[in-house]
Amino acid sequence: MYSDKVMDHFANPRNVGVLADADGVGQVGNPVCGDMMTFYIKVKDGRLADVKFQTFGCGAAIAVSSMVSEMAKGKTLDEAMAITNDLVAEELGGLPKNKMHCSNLGADALHEAVKNYRDKQAGRLAPERAAAEDHDHEGCACPYCDSSLEEEDKTFCRACRIEFEECPACGGITKKGEATCLHCGKPLGGKN
Amino acid sequence: MRRVYLDHIAATPLHPEALEAMRPYLGEAYGNPQSLHSAGQEAQAAVEAAREEVASLVAAQPAEIFFTSSGTEANNFAVKGLALGQQARGKHVVVSAIEHSSVLNSVKALERQGFTATLVPVDRAGRVDPADVEKSLTKETVLVSVMTANSEIGTVEPVAAIAAVCKSRGVLFHTDAVAAAGSIPLAVGALGVDALSLAADQFYGPKGAAALFVRKGVRILPLIDGGIQEGGRRGGTENVAGIVGMGRAARLARLEMDGRAAAARPLRDRLLEELPAKIGHVVVTGSRTDRLPHHASFCVEFVEGEGMLLFLDMQGVAASSGSACTSKALKASHVLLAMGLDHATAQGSLVFSLLGTTTGRDVDYLLEVFPPIVERLRGMSPLYTQYLKERGS
Helix, strand or coil: CCCHHHHHHHHCCCCECCCCCCCEEEEEEECCCCEEEEEEEEEECCEEEEEEEEEECCHHHHHHHHHHHHHHCCCEHHHHHCCCHHHHHHHCCCCCHHHCCCCCCHHHHHHHHHHHHHHHHCCCCCCCHHHHHHCCCCCCECCCCCCECCCCCCCEECCCCEEEEECCCCCCEEECCCCECCCCCCECCCCC | CCCEECECCCCCCCCHHHHHHHHHHHCCCCCCCCCCCHHHHHHHHHHHHHHHHHHHHCCCCHHHEEEECCHHHHHHHHHHHHHHHCCCCCCEEEEECCCCHHHHHHHHHHHCCCCEEEEECCCCCCCCCHHHHHHHCCCCEEEEECCCECCCCCEECCHHHHHHHHHHCCCEEEEECCCCECCECCCHHHHCCCEEEEEHHHCCCCCCCEEEEECCCCCCCCCCCCCCHHHHCCCCCCCHHHHHHHHHHHHHHHHHHHHHHHHHHHHHHHHHHHHHHHHCCEEECCCCCCECCCEEEEEECCCCHHHHHHHHHHCCEECECCCCCCCCCCCCCHHHHHCCCCHHHHCCEEEEECCCCCCHHHHHHHHHHHHHHHHHHHHCCHHHHHHHHHHHC
16 A cells, blocks of 8 residues: 555654654644644754654655655755645655645645744734644535535535535534434534 | 464354364365255255354254345344334334444434334443333333344343343343344343344354344344345345254354363453453453453543554453444443543443464463553553553642
8 A cells, every 4th residue: 555665654654752842733634534744943054954743644644754854854945845735645655636735734734834934033923823724624524425525615515516505513514405424323413 | 472362252263063064065065055966955954054053153043044145234224124014013123222333223214214213321330221122112122132142341131130021011122132142142032032143253153144033023124135145034045054053053153062161261251350450550441340351441531542452462362342442433432431431431342253273371461561562552552651640639
């Protein structure tokens, strides 16, 4: 299922940890999809002197975080911002298709940490920007057809062309207008 | 390296006696059971002998057993075949929220044909309340399907009580017993069910062999149209070797069930007790009392299931999980969410299901290798760091 490189980074992740005196912190993902990453950076002379991360998630998520931390260390801020999720996946020798969307968030988390640092430098307060946005979405896949949902729109499945409604009890998504939640069976309120 | 297989719910090993029984039908005994010649008649006799054994396992009549290719097919056959067979009376079906995808997606297929469906909720232990089933019945209801036991949480449902409710209202009742059959005693008469699905690979039989019990006189439409095999209700040349293997495995399960359960139960109870005590922040999922004898399931907080499975596999331990990451569709288990667990906790799902050959030393080994795995994953978990911070402040 995973390449040897992914398994190596999963089993022996580099740069795991927390930087108590981090210059920038970035967090993406949420436990709904199963993956959540926090990156900590230390900046010296315009370069990433140290990078640490913590990840809640599957093997791919841990491997991705580890790879990002390795790729980012010693880089300038602009170079770090140029690291993309696709580049990370490529460095890892590829990721299973169904993991590309949910687990491949490492570069995003790093970028958030850099932005956080830059915001702080500029005296702006922009805490947990990405985290707040990401927490709204409900799942990575349509509960009816299993196709993965677009990052920017978790309320609509393009494949089935149906809109979703969030269950107040379990947080799962069900087709709008259904009487009961697909996941927990509890009644759904908004019936119009 | 020690290898400890604790994934009964995914597949059991083929019993050597079942393999021996199958062997001729993969070789020299290749006749088609529908042929009139001796080769065909020998194959037919073998299939019918297997049918008797499978019937005996659930105390049914042989003529009430229809062989299928999988538990999934049996569930499709039951849900679609029974509902469509009754649609002149009504077009509403009732199933529990924690059914297997083969039942839930069959219901969705019915919905596309104009049926409506009600999902009955479960409690924290994953139990269906028969009173909830009763409340969900309407004049239009033609079928109720509630599983006998859930493979992810081990909970055994009050099937007889639900069947009684259905009977009193004249509604057909099917139970998906794939996770239970062969592991706990099931008698279709005492349970009062109209249909019951079972699969050989859950009781040391081969993959590709399963069956649906349908009570005599109950109307069911075929899922696979074809010839006169299985009384015209399931076309296609019989999987003779698989059916023979299922028959032998059913016989062994009937004879050895008590012994297997007696061996597994204390080991299961040790896991349910010791694992949470050893690790901390571990929730036992499913019922403690109404539970499959070989099944121990948990949610380990602050970590995700796939990482645990991969590290366990490196230590030679095979287990399974209902976390989003371990499912191809990357969705958290609908079973755990239906029980009211939050997404983060559901991601830490882990299921250990024991074989008849599992030993106390296997359990010792698991209890030795597993805590460091959790410690390692928690060490890199932002959720755990956050928890420690909140607890500290």
